Amino acid sequence: MDDLYLENIDEFINDHNRIVTYKWLSLTLGVHVNQAKQMLYHYLDHKRKESSASQLHATYLVSGKFVENGNTSHKVAVVREDQLEDVKSKMVLTVSVHVYSVQKAALKDSGPLYSTDYDAVKENLKNCCKYSAIRCACAAPVSSADEQWGQETTADPLPEPETRNPILNGSSPPAPSKATAKQPKGIMGMFNSKSATRTQDSGREVKTEQKEKTTAQETSKTKVAAKASAISNFFGKSAARSSKENSEKVIKEEIVVQTMRVSEEKSLGSHKAEVDVKEEEHKGSHTAGRKCKDGRSKVKRIEESDSEDEQFESQKKKRRRIKKPQPDSSDDEVIADSSPSHNVDTRTPSPENKVKKEPVSRAEEKTEGKRRKRRKVLKARTFVDEEGCMVTEKVYQSESFSDSDSDSRSGPQPTEQSGVQATLRKKEDEHRGQKRSPVPSGKATKQPSIMGFFQKK
Amino acid sequence: MSEKSTNIKIRKQIASALNFFSPDNLGPTIMFSDPATRTDGMLLAPPSSGGAGGPVFDRVQPSYSSQSECFRVGERSFSRQYAHMYATRLMEMRDILTSKAKQTWGADVKVRRLCDLQNGEQCCIVGTVFKHMELQPSILKEISEEHNLLPQPPRAKYISQSDELILEDELQRIRLEGNIDTAKFVTGSVIAVLGVEKNDGKFTVEAFCTGDLPPQSPRSRLSSDRFVLLASGLGLGSSGGDSLLGLQLLVDMVSGQLGDQGEQSRAACISRVLLAGNMLSHSTQDKDSLSKAKYLTKKTQAGSVEAIRMLDELLVQLVASVPVDVMPGQYDPTNYTLPQQPLHRCMFPLSTAYPTLQLVTNPYQADIDGVRFLGTSGQNVSDMVKYSSMDDHLEVMESTLRLRHLAPTAPDTLGCYPFYQNDPFILQECPYVYFSGNAPTYQAKKITGEDGQEVLLVTVPEFSSTQTACLVNLRSLECEPIVFSSFCPEDEEESEMNISH
Numbered sequence: 006m007d008d009l010y011l012e013n014i015d016e017f018i019n020d021h022n023r024i025v026t027y028k029w030l031s032l033t034l035g036v037h038v039n040q041a042k043q044m045l046y047h048y049l050d051h052k053r054k055e056s057s058a059s060q061l062h063a064t065y066l067v068s069g070k071f072v073e074n075g076n077t078s079h080k081v082a083v084v085r086e087d088q089l090e091d092v093k094s095k096m097v098l099t100v101s102v103h104v105y106s107v108q109k110a111a112l113k114d115s116g117p118l119y120s121t122d123y124d125a126v127k128e129n130l131k132n133c134c135k136y137s138a139i140r141c142a143c144a145a146p147v148s149s150a151d152e153q154w155g156q157e158t159t160a161d162p163l164p165e166p167e168t169r170n171p172i173l174n175g176s177s178p179p180a181p182s183k184a185t186a187k188q189p190k191g192i193m194g195m196f197n198s199k200s201a202t203r204t205q206d207s208g209r210e211v212k213t214e215q216k217e218k219t220t221a222q223e224t225s226k227t228k229v230a231a232k233a234s235a236i237s238n239f240f241g242k243s244a245a246r247s248s249k250e251n252s253e254k255v256i257k258e259e260i261v262v263q264t265m266r267v268s269e270e271k272s273l274g275s276h277k278a279e280v281d282v283k284e285e286e287h288k289g290s291h292t293a294g295r296k297c298k299d300g301r302s303k304v305k306r307i308e309e310s311d312s313e314d315e316q317f318e319s320q321k322k323k324r325r326r327i328k329k330p331q332p333d334s335s336d337d338e339v340i341a342d343s344s345p346s347h348n349v350d351t352r353t354p355s356p357e358n359k360v361k362k363e364p365v366s367r368a369e370e371k372t373e374g375k376r377r378k379r380r381k382v383l384k385a386r387t388f389v390d391e392e393g394c395m396v397t398e399k400v401y402q403s404e405s406f407s408d409s410d411s412d413s414r415s416g417p418q419p420t421e422q423s424g425v426q427a428t429l430r431k432k433e434d435e436h437r438g439q440k441r442s443p444v445p446s447g448k449a450t451k452q453p454s455i456m457g458f459f460q461k462k
Numbered sequence: 463m464s465e466k467s468t469n470i471k472i473r474k475q476i477a478s479a480l481n482f483f484s485p486d487n488l489g490p491t492i493m494f495s496d497p498a499t500r501t502d503g504m505l506l507a508p509p510s511s512g513g514a515g516g517p518v519f520d521r522v523q524p525s526y527s528s529q530s531e532c533f534r535v536g537e538r539s540f541s542r543q544y545a546h547m548y549a550t551r552l553m554e555m556r557d558i559l560t561s562k563a564k565q566t567w568g569a570d571v572k573v574r575r576l577c578d579l580q581n582g583e584q585c586c587i588v589g590t591v592f593k594h595m596e597l598q599p600s601i602l603k604e605i606s607e608e609h610n611l612l613p614q615p616p617r618a619k620y621i622s623q624s625d626e627l628i629l630e631d632e633l634q635r636i637r638l639e640g641n642i643d644t645a646k647f648v649t650g651s652v653i654a655v656l657g658v659e660k661n662d663g664k665f666t667v668e669a670f671c672t673g674d675l676p677p678q679s680p681r682s683r684l685s686s687d688r689f690v691l692l693a694s695g696l697g698l699g700s701s702g703g704d705s706l707l708g709l710q711l712l713v714d715m716v717s718g719q720l721g722d723q724g725e726q727s728r729a730a731c732i733s734r735v736l737l738a739g740n741m742l743s744h745s746t747q748d749k750d751s752l753s754k755a756k757y758l759t760k761k762t763q764a765g766s767v768e769a770i771r772m773l774d775e776l777l778v779q780l781v782a783s784v785p786v787d788v789m790p791g792q793y794d795p796t797n798y799t800l801p802q803q804p805l806h807r808c809m810f811p812l813s814t815a816y817p818t819l820q821l822v823t824n825p826y827q828a829d830i831d832g833v834r835f836l837g838t839s840g841q842n843v844s845d846m847v848k849y850s851s852m853d854d855h856l857e858v859m860e861s862t863l864r865l866r867h868l869a870p871t872a873p874d875t876l877g878c879y880p881f882y883q884n885d886p887f888i889l890q891e892c893p894y895v896y897f898s899g900n901a902p903t904y905q906a907k908k909i910t911g912e913d914g915q916e917v918l919l920v921t922v923p924e925f926s927s928t929q930t931a932c933l934v935n936l937r938s939l940e941c942e943p944i945v946f947s948s949f950c951p952e953d954e955e956e957s958e959m960n961i962s963h
Binding site for chain 2: 027028031037038039064066068071076077078079080081082083084085088100101102103112113114116118119122123126127130132133134136137138139140141142143144145146147
């Protein structure tokens with residue numbers, strides 16, 4: 006082991022024809038610089054003793070006190086072997102002498118020495134001083150901490166509203182808080198539900214799980230009325246969302262959950278909830294571009310979960326809604342009125358939902374670990390319809406992706422409408438148009454609300 | 463055995479030689495290459511069988527506090543005239559000069575404003591010097607049609623025999639003549655002159671006095687040697703790559719990779735590195751971009767981009783081992799006017815990860831281990847060299863200290879920010895080490911003030927041409943140059959190695 010380096014150096018010099026400087030050797034072999042210098046000397050000595058006809062040349066580093074014209078200076082010089090004694094004799098005091106480099110060819114110029122060291126250092130910029138003889142305690146890089154901080158600061162504002170909402174709603178059961186905490190940062194609640202949905206496989210069971218998971222995530226809103234308001238919020242929020250796909254999915258999920266919940270709990274707001282659910286159903290069926298063979302329930306499920314997501318950011322949504330230029334101002338007022346009332350209602354059914362939360366939370370945990378998620382992506386699908394005509398339309402298809410892809414999501418939104426059938430377009434706008442500030446092509450963006458159901462009559 | 467005796471002989475020689483240099487009686491001045499640090503021949507041996515690696519020394523950590531807040535310019539407004547700066551300069555210096563005048567010429571000397579001058583009465587006046595130079599480039603003359611002048615080429619000096627000194631105060635100005643050396647003064651210095659106003663409206667000077675060194679706060683003596691390395695003019699990005707190995711040797715020495723154990727342990731005493739400007743070479747300032755057509759230069763990268771990247775890589779090696787202060791210089795990518803603001807940290811992605819990197823202003827002032835450092839990257843000194851008869855950078859630096867103003871020629875011939883409330887270039891406290899970067903050669907001198915102030919003046923040479931850096935010993939306030947050299951083909955003929963000065 007000790008003499009292994011001799012062979013290494015031999016290999017570097019003879020086979021690779023390198024200039025082996027002490028610094029390069031120290032970085033390559035991972036040894037202290039002084040040890041590298043000694044290794045080089047040993048190798049040189051060894052080779053010289055072995056065969057006097059060796060073709061090795063060496064450069065030395067000499068440093069010491071130098072006096073010239075009465076001025077003393079400290080001189081550090083890299084010299085060739087033949088100049089070594091000469092330079093040493095000129096110095097008044099020699100402080101250090103060591104081998105600087107060993108190479109096969111005789112160097113005329115010290116340029117290659119620099120380039121060797123430059124390459125070695127460039128590869129090891131992070132720990133260029135790792136093998137040096139001096140340690141500086143205060144020179145600790147803070148880059149990684151900075152990066153994390155940078156990421157966290159960007160991610161912080163987004164989870165905040167979510168976390169705020171449970172507190173606002175008064176009850177924050179552990180399951181949802183855990184769920185919210187675990188939700189990936191940087192993307193709003195929409196994506197939280199999306200993350201829930203991502204993990205689903207093609208099977209519906211997974212979706213059910215996710216739906217439950219999303220509902221668990223928003224357990225503070227598991228009150229039916231809360232859900233109702235969430236749904237209405239959802240339609241306000243979905244416009245704010247740039248990713249329509251998730252909203253679609255979430256809507257459907259939520260609707261399914263809603264229906265389930267409604268059937269189970271006949272609480273105060275159940276009426277409204279039913280109303281909402283139906284509304285959702287309508288909307289779900291009308292949702293653009295979705296030829297869900299799975300049927301309406303799927304749509305509902307997704308919508309529902311999304312609306313539950315909505316509830317988290319009800320504050321945010323409200324703000325957003327108001328900001329958005331709504332062609333129909335009456336809807337705004339309706340929505341604004343309805344949401345506070347819904348919030349009041351949500352508090353009452355809360356105890357009933359707690360029982361439900363536990364199974365949901367368990368379901369949630371199962372899906373927690375999956376990082377590879379599935380999402381609904383708008384894709385163009387060409388098929389032949391009943392009349393024998395080829396139709397190309399944009400459909401949502403589930404596709405698996407991981408977190409890193411999540412950011413490039415807002416693209417397909419404006420193109421959604423092109424493939425959508427006319428009757429569905431209006432609903433689409435309601436779902437997604439609110440986020441886009443330019444009014445979507447031609448259709449009025451009617452802000453959906455719980456009262457929308459009654460208006461449709 | 464014989465080796466030992468020669469060692470002892472050499473040590474005695476050195477000890478006697480070093481005794482010559484010591485100012486205080488605490489023993490021989492311990493320069494960087496102390497005989498005690500010799501560990502001769504240790505590295506000319508096979509590695510020790512332990513294989514544990516060499517010793518690792520800890521870098522000394524001095525106390526540090528930056529005092530350059532006055533040189534930071536926050537929100538900048540260029541809608542002001544420079545007259546405010548002169549007014550505030552005079553206002554600040556007037557009291558100092560009045561007291562100095564009374565000290566020098568007696569308490570009963572009359573100090574008059576120019577408007578109150580009486581003919582034939584000996585009195586003292588305080589004001590700002592304006593040197594009227596024929597050769598001073600004047601934009602008005604250049605564009606004036608009646609003169610029909612071609613633009614003047616840049617000259618080394620703009621002084622001539624016909625220069626006149628004029629003293630201005632808040633309201634009036636008066637010609638000075640007599641016992642005053644016109645060539646030594648520069649525009650913008652605030653002085654007090656003693657003399658008589660003659661009939662012809664000129665003031666005949668008998669004597670003059672300047673603000674002299676400001677008060678200096680006492681410093682505690684250090685017990686051990688601490689060093690600060692000063693370097694400037696690294697000149698990265700230039701077409702010639704000769705100085706690069708020297709730079710690498712400098713970095714290696716400071717970070718403790720070069721040299722024997724003794725030298726490495728001494729290098730661990732280097733507590734700070736100060737780069738005084740011009741890290742980038744003059745050739746990175748691409749003037750072509752101004753004259754060349756846009757379509758030719760559109761896709762070309764500025765020369766400074768590559769140079770800054772090289773500087774970043776160099777700095778990361780340094781900051782991993784020692785605190786570094788980087789001052790901008792004339793050719794560095796920051797603002798042109800004094801005070802130059804620090805280089806932006808976004809240019810150094812690798813180095814800013816380390817807290818040891820400090821990007822500081824030019825001029826720069828800091829307390830390192832209780833020793834006040836003050837210095838510039840050299841623009842003020844070289845400007846004064848152009849407009850006065852002084853050639854020696856050290857002499858110019860001393861005169862700025864005596865005038866108590868870092869850059870008197872600002873804003874007249876040296877670009878300067880139009881200050882309004884105060885003039886930050888007036889020295890408030892006397893530094894212990896006063897340096898100026900990018901000088902042609904290395905020089906160091908100690909001066910003392912009237913009240914016992916001691917200042918070490920150091921002209922930091924340009925590294926790209928001289929391969930020399932300065933090492934200041936904080937304990938003894940001595941400076942030693944370090945010369946880096948390598949071999950090149952010409953050395954085969956001559957036996958002498960590269961000598962800087």
